[in-house]
Amino acid sequence: MAYNHGYAGKLPVCQQENGYLQQQVLIEADISIGPVSITATRSEAVDFAWPMWYDSSTMLAGLGKPEVDPWGFLLPLAPLVWVGILTALLVGPTAVFLSSSCFSMKTSRWSSYLSNIYGFIRVLLQQDISVPADWWWERMVFGIWMMMTLVLTRSYAGNLMSSLAVRHIPQPYQTLRDVIDDPSATMIWQKNSINAEYLRVVKSGIIREVADLEDEGRLAYHTQMEYPRIVDTLVRQGEYVLFGIDVLLRNLMAKDFTRKGQCEFYTSRERHFPFSASIISQKDNPILPAMHNRMLALTGFGIFEEWFKTSRANSTKCLHPPKTITVNASLSLTNLWGMFVALAGGSVVGLLTFCLEVLTFRGIETFSVSTYDYTTA
Incomplete structure (x- = not known):
């Protein structure tokens, strides 16, 4: 009609x-x-x-x-989950550091706090970690964090495999x-x-x-x-x-x-x-x-x-x-360039951090030597 x-x-x-x-x-x-x-x-x-x-x-x-979305490796977890993980990486080490300072005989130093953050990150990346046997509560905290990261990593891996098979x-x-x-x-x-x-x-x-x-x-x-x-x-x-x-x-x-x-x-x-x-x-x-x-x-x-x-x-x-x-097809570089960008960005940040650490160490060493010479004189 x-x-x-x-x-x-x-x-x-x-x-x-x-x-x-x-x-x-x-x-x-x-x-x-x-x-x-x-x-x-x-x-x-x-x-x-x-x-x-x-x-x-x-x-x-x-x-x-x-x-394929080149940033698809970020999609298996919702933005709020990523925010929650980053928050846990800050709150967890802070709680361990404050507890150690208040209830143990250890000396509270920022190096201890950074060490705790490093330990939480190693657990998240499924790497080995050593926990002092002085206090069992520290083992308890890290054990709970391990269980949480186990669920997160398994969920992330499963959803990532599914998303890589999807074409938008x-x-x-x-x-x-x-x-x-x-x-x-x-x-x-x-x-x-x-x-x-x-x-x-x-x-x-x-x-x-x-x-x-x-x-x-x-x-x-x-x-x-x-x-x-x-x-x-x-x-x-x-x-x-x-x-x-x-x-x-x-x-x-x-x-x-x-x-x-x-x-x-x-x-x-x-x-x-x-x-x-x-x-x-x-x-x-x-x-x-x-x-x-x-x-x-x-x-x-x-x-x-x-x-x-x-x-x-x-x-x-x-x-x-x-x-x-x-679909069931091989992935090409055009589909995964987002991960390589993240890798390159992380490498650049790591290199800059390394240079900063070297400069800081040399500055502290020079300051210590000059102070020692002045005191001796």
Whole structure:
């Protein structure tokens, strides 16, 4: 069933002329052959039957290629868990240091505190550690920490193995803001449509920001007849986004799935310009009450909605494409470069710490020698 193709009465429509939208008056007809979106301007020229279709506009974009998150080794544990581990590495050694200072005969020194931190880190990294046998409570603290780290490390290893087998399928353009903030993205809107007209007259808001993209060469207008070619050649690449009526975009995805057997597009979760549509007739048409009754029956029994689902094969196949897939393949350097960055960063920090320790040791040694010479003299 087509929409916006049949009109009744004197229905004004939009036409592009010299950069501005002008109105034309179509020839008179009895009724429309398909649902027409309801607007205040059109209601002045024709009568609408009971709304039979509700829809809105959204965006159609190409699915990205499956990829592994290079920082996926951080994902097995939630951010709060990482914060909890770091907190435990500070609180645990502090508690041991204070307890040793208050209840034992040991001399409280910062070297003892640093030694405790070093011991907790060794346990976390599953390395050996020696605990003095003077006080059993220290063994108890380290034993509890070992049990905790055992659960953490086993959970981390299991989740990491699972996450490395998962490929993420990017769906970056979910809102208009996502498209505006991406300098490489270009939007395509329907030429001579109501949405395009609103885009040219809006004065503020995010739609105004979208309109300003035309000055940057990131906004283009095309007709519905050009959509199949545009979707196949431009939108599929990932840098072009098609903005249009949801049902039209769903039909484009269904047609592509029927042809290729796989989902290569997705629609954004954000919706704009909600509208209702119905068939129309001339003003004060005597058959309008009968049209109302027919529309109520169609919508009340869900017949019209079922027509939309069955009019196009595979119309619901790609409505919710998967965001992740599981594969069994070798990992490459492009998938794991995040770990190598962490390794390089840790090595640099270790080298700087080593240099600081050497300089500190030499400074202390020089100060000790100079003090000894001064005292001897």
